[in-house]
Amino acid sequence: MNQLTTSKIIRFSKATLMLFISFFGLLVMYSNFTDYASNYESISNILSMESTGDDGRYSYRAVTSHMLHHRIYWLIITLEVIYTIFFMIGTCYLYKNMNGSAEEFHEAKKPAIIGLLIALLLYYVGFQVIGVEWFNMDQSHAWSYKDWTRHIVDFILPLLIYIAIRVED
Template sequence: MTGGRRAVAVSHLAPGLLTATVALYMALVAFGNITDFDTNRAFVQHVLAMDTTFKDPDLMWRAITSRPVQDAAYIAIIAWETAAAAVLVVATVLWALRRDRARRLTTLGLLMVLLLFGAGFLAIGGEWFAMWQSEDWNGLDAATRNVLLAGIALLVVQLSPTAAAQGNSSTT
């Protein structure tokens, strides 16, 4: 292997492995939510119902107590997790094949994860539905870990040199 090819292989190692890590994690999260539907369904129901918060009347108007709406929200979360996992699995394969498209697809998948856990869980769940007030149904720590993992992976992916810049023009 020549020096240029070795550099391309190494430059794909960190982003590829981080992409694979987040892909595996998201696939396991989605699989767990599908095969053990009721466990996290209860989490979503309690967060949306705001039934374990301080029950401040100025905030409780935000509560969603409709089971069909709660279930629809949970199914949407699972669908988003599954889609993010699928995008990241394909991106992992592209990293292994040393394709430039890997960066774009990884970026998409990681942004999906960041939107779910950052906007969905931290902002909407944590602030709008006051999840931070609940001792029993507070997922802010887990959401923060997920944002951190996806955010670090995104930084590594964006800062790693492209294969084309390293002398490999393979973009298929």
């Protein structure tokens, strides 16, 4: 008889949390592909610093090239696609190795960890550090993603730690 152990529940929870974050990635990708214009407008306004209300003190930081806005937005979309693919592969690997040895399950975490690191790169470094600190995104009432990305980072960082630690047998 197959007993439900704490280790099996932990393994299941890790795979299921990766399923949840995979769903998030798919929704973000869907939004960016189906509503490119609105999302581009947000990124363009952040990069051009038009609504930061800093009286031009930091205007030297602004990126005003629309071509560069599109390229940066496509970089963001590309990173979202890449981390979502890693999330989905990681989810599949974790479910596939649910009943494997401790070593097999631990090794199955690699794609999930890579995807979570890429997502942290985008949302923490890209939006929280560069967006807030360089482009003063937090000073814009209309175009700030600071709180939205903070909520994402607040989920991804503990998830990365939880997935990476080896507590299951």
